[in-house]
Amino acid sequence: MAASDAELDLTPAAHSRAFWALSDIWELTKRSLLHIRQDPDQLVSVTVQPVILVVLLRYMFGGAIDTGGGESYINFLMAGVFIETAALTATSTSTAVAVDLRSGATDRFRSLPMVTSAVPAGQVIADLARSVVGMAVMVGLGLAVGFRPHAGVSGWLGAIGLTLLVTFALSWIAACLGMLGGSVEAVQQFGLVLIIPILFSSAFVPTRTMPGWLRVVADNQPMTHAIDAVRALLLGQPTGGQVQATLLWFCGLTVAAVAMAGYLFRLRTSR
Amino acid sequence: MSETRVSPDGPMISAVGLAKSYGRVAAVRGIDLEVARGRVLALLGPNGAGKTTTVRMLCTLLKPDGGRVLIGGFDVVREPRKVRGVIGPAGQSASVDEKLTGLQNLAMLGRLHRLGRRTAGARARQLVERFGLAEAAARPVRTYSGGMRRKLDLAASLITAAPVLFLDEPTAGLDPVSRTALWEIVGDLVRGGTTVLLTTQYLEEADRLADRVAVIDRGRVVADTTAQQLKSRNGGTGLEIAAATGADFERLRALYPDRVAGGEPAARTVVFRVRDTGADGLRDLHGLLATVLEAGVAIENYTIRRPTLDEAFLQLVGRTTIDSESGES
Numbered sequence: 196m197a198a199s200d201a202e203l204d205l206t207p208a209a210h211s212r213a214f215w216a217l218s219d220i221w222e223l224t225k226r227s228l229l230h231i232r233q234d235p236d237q238l239v240s241v242t243v244q245p246v247i248l249v250v251l252l253r254y255m256f257g258g259a260i261d262t263g264g265g266e267s268y269i270n271f272l273m274a275g276v277f278i279e280t281a282a283l284t285a286t287s288t289s290t291a292v293a294v295d296l297r298s299g300a301t302d303r304f305r306s307l308p309m310v311t312s313a314v315p316a317g318q319v320i321a322d323l324a325r326s327v328v329g330m331a332v333m334v335g336l337g338l339a340v341g342f343r344p345h346a347g348v349s350g351w352l353g354a355i356g357l358t359l360l361v362t363f364a365l366s367w368i369a370a371c372l373g374m375l376g377g378s379v380e381a382v383q384q385f386g387l388v389l390i391i392p393i394l395f396s397s398a399f400v401p402t403r404t405m406p407g408w409l410r411v412v413a414d415n416q417p418m419t420h421a422i423d424a425v426r427a428l429l430l431g432q433p434t435g436g437q438v439q440a441t442l443l444w445f446c447g448l449t450v451a452a453v454a455m456a457g458y459l460f461r462l463r464t465s466r
Numbered sequence: 467m468s469e470t471r472v473s474p475d476g477p478m479i480s481a482v483g484l485a486k487s488y489g490r491v492a493a494v495r496g497i498d499l500e501v502a503r504g505r506v507l508a509l510l511g512p513n514g515a516g517k518t519t520t521v522r523m524l525c526t527l528l529k530p531d532g533g534r535v536l537i538g539g540f541d542v543v544r545e546p547r548k549v550r551g552v553i554g555p556a557g558q559s560a561s562v563d564e565k566l567t568g569l570q571n572l573a574m575l576g577r578l579h580r581l582g583r584r585t586a587g588a589r590a591r592q593l594v595e596r597f598g599l600a601e602a603a604a605r606p607v608r609t610y611s612g613g614m615r616r617k618l619d620l621a622a623s624l625i626t627a628a629p630v631l632f633l634d635e636p637t638a639g640l641d642p643v644s645r646t647a648l649w650e651i652v653g654d655l656v657r658g659g660t661t662v663l664l665t666t667q668y669l670e671e672a673d674r675l676a677d678r679v680a681v682i683d684r685g686r687v688v689a690d691t692t693a694q695q696l697k698s699r700n701g702g703t704g705l706e707i708a709a710a711t712g713a714d715f716e717r718l719r720a721l722y723p724d725r726v727a728g729g730e731p732a733a734r735t736v737v738f739r740v741r742d743t744g745a746d747g748l749r750d751l752h753g754l755l756a757t758v759l760e761a762g763v764a765i766e767n768y769t770i771r772r773p774t775l776d777e778a779f780l781q782l783v784g785r786t787t788i789d790s791e792s793g794e795s
Contacts, residue, residue, distance in 0.1 A: 226563065
């Protein structure tokens with residue numbers, strides 16, 4: 196046994212701190228991606244609900260909703276579905292973080308000479324991959340039920356980029372939620388925190404049909420900015436400052452959530 | 467093996483005055499431990515005694531409120547990264563990822579331990595081979611048996627051939643065959659110079675693996691000695707005889723009043739202390755048996771009782787529990 200050990204040089208490889216920090220994040224991302232492959236259910240949950248939503252809204256309520264700008268309802272709806280998918284994707288981070296904290300996996304990682312914040316970071320980054328899959332399914336479904344976007348390449352890239360930024364920010368918030376809950380089951384309920392703002396936004400109906408007070412809330416919350424920006428980009432309409440508002444909101448939310456996640460992570464693991 | 471900062475005969479694990487409280491509850495109240503290179507220390511203690519808290523502090527997972535810990539010469543509070551470079555923690559269930567394969571688990575941990583990409587892969591293959599997991603290496607860990615999981619877990623803690631191993635109940639819930647196999651692996655590692663700190667509920671495990679046994683109760687070390695001494699300190703070998711009737715029991719007990727070491731009147735049993743070494747010991751036992759036979763006491767059954775670590779442990783922990791309870795009332 197000792198002889199076989201001698202064949203391999205087990206001293207740490209010489210790289211910079213930054214190299215190893217990125218390497219740690221990559222290893223943990225790979226781990227979360229392998230989890231998705233082992234558990235394709237995770238993908239089902241981020242696609243089934245939006246699919247039902249698209250079919251329900253498009254065929255049941257769509258006929259009764261006047262979008263105003265002369266666009267069909269399905270064209271109007273898709274941006275909201277994109278952001279809804281992003282939020283559903285992010286909720287899986289809450290569960291993953293909560294499971295890791297309670298199963299001892301986080302402690303195992305903390306006993307290694309690694310950058311421990313790579314643990315939640317890997318889960319958040321893996322969410323982006325899930326989000327891409329979710330978006331691809333939604334685009335395919337949308338096209339099948341009459342979605343006819345007018346976006347050029349830059350419009351598409353912008354819409355995808357903004358959706359990923361929203362996923363990223365919401366995933367970090369979800370990571371915080373995952374560290375807050377007393378149990379994995381409780382954490383799963385917290386996911387609603389991310390979904391509810393989408394119901395009170397421009398996702399499914401134009402905000403101008405809402406009563407005044409609700410319209411003020413809906414028009415000025417980050418989800419509406421993101422949805423309006425993605426919608427304008429997909430439909431080739433003027434974005435009217437919504438892209439900037441979205442960037443500002445979600446970059447700010449990301450910074451705050453990352454800081455909060457770091458604080459909560461230290462708090463939860465110091466016991 | 468990773469570099470440490472300890473002289474060849476210096477202690478690889480050293481804790482002095484280690485303390486930790488949760489709010490008002492003192493979980494660990496001044497623990498001193500020392501383990502020399504290549505030695506095995508077993509931490510024994512009832513649930514809630516402070517074993518896990520102690521090990522978590524030694525592994526850098528928990529910051530002590532007081533005291534000083536050096537692992538491989540590195541301070542756990544001031545140099546946690548360096549400590550993490552020389553320790554391999556293993557044991558309680560969840561430290562390997564169920565959804566990854568055995569090889570993926572080991573290769574990932576190798577990279578997180580700062581091994582080069584190729585070295586990490588080669589080391590993973592080497593370890594699954596050594597632990598007899600080669601056939602299962604490409605399967606997700608959730609398909610593994612309990613014994614295979616523990617083996618993989620132990621393999622995971624050996625990625626960098628860490629000079630200090632922390633084994634937290636390494637064989638809890640394993641069948642006897644897997645347990646013995648794991649003990650053999652740990653024995654080989656120790657012969658190769660690895661230092662081990664082990665927590666266990668199985669006293670047999672401590673007896674088999676450990677050079678020294680530290681018994682922890684209520685956050686303190688109540689005994690730090692060898693398994694052998696712990697056993698002999700709490701009563702030596704005894705001859706237990708069950709008499710057929712109450713009258714026989716009384717006569718039996720009166721034969722050698724000064725050698726009665728225990729027994730239960732309700733079960734009509736008497737335990738005589740006997741020596742268990744050398745021809746003198748055997749002659750002594752022979753004399754005792756002859757006396758009992760000549761006295762014509764009716765005997766139901768008899769047995770030679772060797773001291774077990776379990777008994778020693780129960781006496782030690784049971785006594786401190788009773789002491790402190792009577793102290794409180």
